[in-house]
Amino acid sequence: MGVNPPARQKSCKETTTEMGKARSVRTTERGLLPMLRRALSKLSWKRSRGQRGITVKKWRLIAGLALLGAIAGVIELGLPFDDFHRALRAELRQTEVDGSIVVVEVDDKTLNALGTRSVSRAIEAEAVEKLFAMGADRVFFDRAHADLTNPADDAVFTELLKKHPGQIYLGVFPEIGSGHQSSDGVFPAPLFREHAELVLMAGRVHPFGLSVKFPYSTAAYGTSADKEIHPSISAALARTGSTEKGWYRPDFGIDVSSIPSISLIEVVRGAGSRDMFAGRDVVIAYTDIFSNDVYQLPLGEMVPGSFFHVIGAHTLKRGLATDLGWLPPYICSVLFLLFLANRTHMRRADVTAFYLLLLTAPVVLDFLSVNVDTFPALLALTIGVPAISFRLRKSFDMNTGLLRLNALQTVADSDACDVFALKVRNFSSIAATLSGSQMHELLSHIIDRISVTEKNGSIAFEKDTFVWFRNVAESQDLESHARGIQSLFLNGVAIESSRIDLAVSIGVSPNSDAPSKQRIEDAIQAAEEAAQNRAIMVQAQEIDAKQRWLHLRTLSDLDEAMAINAVGIAYQPKVDLVSGEWVGAEALLRWDHPERGPMDPTTVIAMAEEHNRIDRLTVYILEQAARVSTSARAQGLNLKIAVNVSAVSLRSPNFLPMTRRFVEETAIDISCLIIEITETSLLQGHECEDSLHQLRGMGFELSIDDFGIGAATIDYLKRIPSSEVKIDRSFIRNIHRSADDRVLVHSMISMIHSLGRVAVAEGIEDVESLSILESMGCEIGQGYYFARPLSDHQLIDSGRKSFRIA
Structure with a gap:
């Protein structure tokens, strides 16, 4: 039928990316995974309904969004958001502790009973002896005991340490800083240090107090003053035996109110019971009004720092959640953006569903002891969705899903392709009789039939005309090819139970030096002329320089006429x-031109549109x-x-x-x-x-x-x-x-x-x-x-x- 390109024509592939084999819309492979697979393999926009060859540089947009999200993840830009999200999730799964760690509080009740602002070493020793007498396994002081008090009390406390080797732990702060700012930190007094186990008391509070991190040992800070590595309080309580340099997050899904506690004065007075302490570890916490070791739980009340250590210990005992970090949801977000960019229009339901997935999936994963951070993914999505939507609206008609003419102009250089325009002469009368879904089906059928012969080009649609680029053909072959296209529509198109007859005419703008926009307009005008003359095809002829100069002169005259209100209006x-x-x-x-007389309004308006008037x-x-x-x-x-x-x-x-x-x-x-x-x-x-x-x-x-x-x-x-x-x-x-x-x-x-x-x-x-x-x-x-x-x-x-x- 003359529809295949002649062997001697040059290829349009240099300027138009082939997007796949011609296929019917109804048989297109559908679904998220196939589309993502194609997107990843080519990083190009495959389009349904014959939209092959359209490359609108989406890879630059996706790459930019990917880089932005990656930077946000690496520098922890969204740390407050992710901490807040974790805290919310923790509130949904509050669990009680097993009671294996008891907090003995040096509280206001204790100080009031003793009539002092601090507890003496002798009283502390008495309380510890009673704790061991009730079966306590180990006792941890959340204090360094760096200073000596009076010799008698210090001697009593030293004898206590000697009597229970390996069972009493004193707190330390590690060496911090370097160079002239170096510090040996805070350690127990030498009198106590040689007889006690040492544990790290430090931690890091995140911005806005939405989370904290605890180290496993002083190795996370650097070399300790005594050149030894000591575990953190929580690691020692959990008996992890770890001296690694890493950090971990305590699980605030543990209900702090379930941690058993008792006032130290009650222990001294013998109010404690063996059932409460037997086989358990004890943390002596300083919770009085004079203590500044108080912090706010995420989304909760102010709590003494010792309770944070206990929460950390129970976290380690239960086993840390698998922390996948920000990368998996971020990768899913980038893939979803590729999926959106792979379509001709964006469905709000798809975007809403993915947003909900990013917000709710971490809740489900929390119950499975798996954690993810979603801020980089949400950031990429929040910026990417409007950006991709804007590009889609510029490139595709949101009602028909078909390529716009302005997007087609970016597909190929006009010096490598001919421009074809197919006008459906009876489109308006057909459109008036069809429903919206039937119109979409009709457009799909037309695109499919054109695509039978046009495998390299994207096909744009406007009003009643389809436009595409095609490999350059010899002039004598253009009419033969046009007849082949026209023959594809001789038997009409079946829409549901009816057959629609289509009257088509074709305009062609052959290869020339004119820009794509001009040649597309020439092809459309040629199709209009073919329709008026009931011809199969009309070739557009270039407007010579004289005609172009005449247009510009006419527009200049129009400007002058408007300036003096000489352009007439009829009503x-x-x-x-x-x-x-x-x-x-x-x-x-x-408008009556002073030299050429009455001007055709349609011509004047067309010139004004073309030249920004x-x-x-x-x-x-x-x-x-x-x-x-x-x-x-x-x-x-x-x-x-x-x-x-x-x-x-x-x-x-x-x-x-x-x-x-x-x-x-x-x-x-x-x-x-x-x-x-x-x-x-x-x-x-x-x-x-x-x-x-x-x-x-x-x-x-x-x-x-x-x-x-x-x-x-x-x-x-x-x-x-x-x-x-x-x-x-x-x-x-x-x-x-x-x-x-x-x-x-x-x-x-x-x-x-x-x-x-x-x-x-x-x-x-x-x-x-x-x-x-x-x-x-x-x-x-x-x-x-x-x-x-x-x-x-x-x-x-x-x-x-x-x-x-x-």
């Missing part, structure tokens, strides 16, 4: 079909419309003037600021102006939708024009704050002769009313059409039956007469 009335009164008008561009031209028309509306109101006539705004302006960064400045400088009621936007423009992305909401906020009323020729769903139209919807004239023209058109129009009016909008019919040219529309409940009409476009003076004069409709 076509809008009539209330019930009362017959003129309620508004549509502003239409009418459209925003200024639109605001100029708004200014003229505002002047006419103000004049009409002064004469008792309430006319709302509608001004067409293109999708190019809605996406322009300059249009909204220019319009806002016009509103602020105009002393009229802005609600007398209506912004008209075509339905097909609405389908070009969220930028247009956001701009419309801002215009509505300025006070403009909104109207959806040319309704019926696009593929907007009723749910989508609900989001547009329009006051009226204008049915395209192609459905009104033959309404009095075509039963199908009457059914379609009646359905449209019903749907418009269901949205709470006013129905407007344009293109009314005879009384029969008018009567039908009246019977259907259409509120407003526009067309030659009422009046042709008028000057501003004619509009006001005729509007004041406001006749009854026959």
